[in-house]
Amino acid sequence: MATIEDVARRAGVSQSTVSYALSGKRPISAATRTRIEKAIAELGYRAHAGARALASARTDVIGLMAPLRTGVDVNVIMQFVAGVVTGAGRAGYDVLMLTQDEGSLARVTSSSMVDALVVMDVEDDDARLPALQALRQPSVLIGLPADPHGLSCVDLDFTQAGASAVRRLLAAGHRTVALIGSPREVVDRHTSYAERMTRGFVGACEAGGATHLVLPTPASAAGAVASVDTLLAQLPDVTGVVVHNEVALPHVISRFRERGRDVPGEVSVVAVCPENVATSLPVPVTSIDIPAEGIGQIAVDMLTALMRDPSMAEVRLVSPRLTERGSVRDLG
Structure with missing residues (x-):
């Protein structure tokens, strides 16, 4: 493989000059840059993403x-990641995963490490939006902020998901319902999906005249137990529950059983979660699927369209689909 020393020798410059040309840390004359680019192309030098960007104006990352x-929930996050990786591979791209916000965005975009970005865990008033809007690289958000500022976004329509879950319970005659939702820290960050889920749930309850309660719930067995106990203390007549918390879901069902409220005999449950979560429980749960892998692949499709035509920005919300699995009882 060609080395940076080979490139410098072919271009007739020092190794440090080649390094500066690759990193952009110092200005290089147009003539020198042209010689370096020619040497890189002739030698097939591919030390890192910066070299590829210099030679071809893209990184394929x-x-x-x-x-x-x-x-x-890391397990659900990884389903989105799997979708992005699958879609990227199909389109001929590698994926560089960034697990920290601070400094990552500026570092990878200013150094031409990536051609474009997919951004997850979006908040209603996300602090990253101004920086994303100013980038030369296109981006797609998995999530929907209150004002996307012209950025492309894709997600499940969580507002409709919350409303659809309530309407299913109302149709079965339930008039006292609760939402066992995302953890408090997710709610306090005003994470987009949690905000929209709550809005949809509350709006449908109010429209249907249902007594309702929203309980942010830690993603743990202990958190689920505490939420069920709180719910039964505050709404002892509850007959319908929407659960939007994948980790808590099985423990919620178990705790209701321990408290003498069998599912679906005494309490009906509708979950909002990935399909594999709903079907893996001892009691299969009627659910609205979160198609995480599919959304990840859609995000990449939208991103490649943006790279071809920056005017293709759009907001795409996937319509919720409810699958019956017998955990909702008709009260007649």
């Missing part, structure tokens, strides 16, 4: 910002 913040 997509950046994936997936910050692993407290309260997120």
Whole structure:
């Protein structure tokens, strides 16, 4: 393989000059840069993404910002990641995963490490939006901020998901319902999916005249137990529950059983979660699927379209689909 020393020798410059040309840390004359670019092309030098960017104006790498913040379910995050990786591979791109916000965005974009970005864990008023809007690289958000500022976004329509889950319970005659939702830290960050889920749930309850309660719930067995106990203390007549918390879901069902409220005999449950979560439980749960892998692939499709035509920015929300699995009882 060609080395930076080979490139310098072919271009008739020092190794440090080649390094500066690759990193952009110092200005290089147009004539010198042309010689270096020619040497890179002739030698097939591919030391890192910066070299490829200099030689071809692209890296064939997509950046994936997936910050692993407290309260997120890593298993679900990895389903989105798998979708992005699959879509990127199909389109001929590698994926550089970034798990921290601070400094990552500026570092990878200013040094031409990536051609474009997929951004996850989006908040209603996301602090990253101004920087993303100013980038020369296109980006797609998995999530929907309150004002996307012209950026492309894709996600499940969580507002409709929350409303659809409530309407299913209302149709079965349930008039006292609860949402066992995302962890408190996710809610306090005003994470987009949690905000929209709550809005949809509350709006449908109010429209249907249902008594309702929203309980942010830690993603743990202990958190699920505490939420069920709180729910039964505050709404002892509850008959319908929407669960939007994949980790808590099985423990919620177990705790209801321990408290003498069998599912679906005494309490009906609708979950909002990936399909594999709903079907893996001892009692299969009626659910609205979160098609995480599919959304990840759609994000890459949108991104490649943006790289061809920057005017293709759009917001795409996937319509929720409810699958019956017998955990909702008709009260008649």
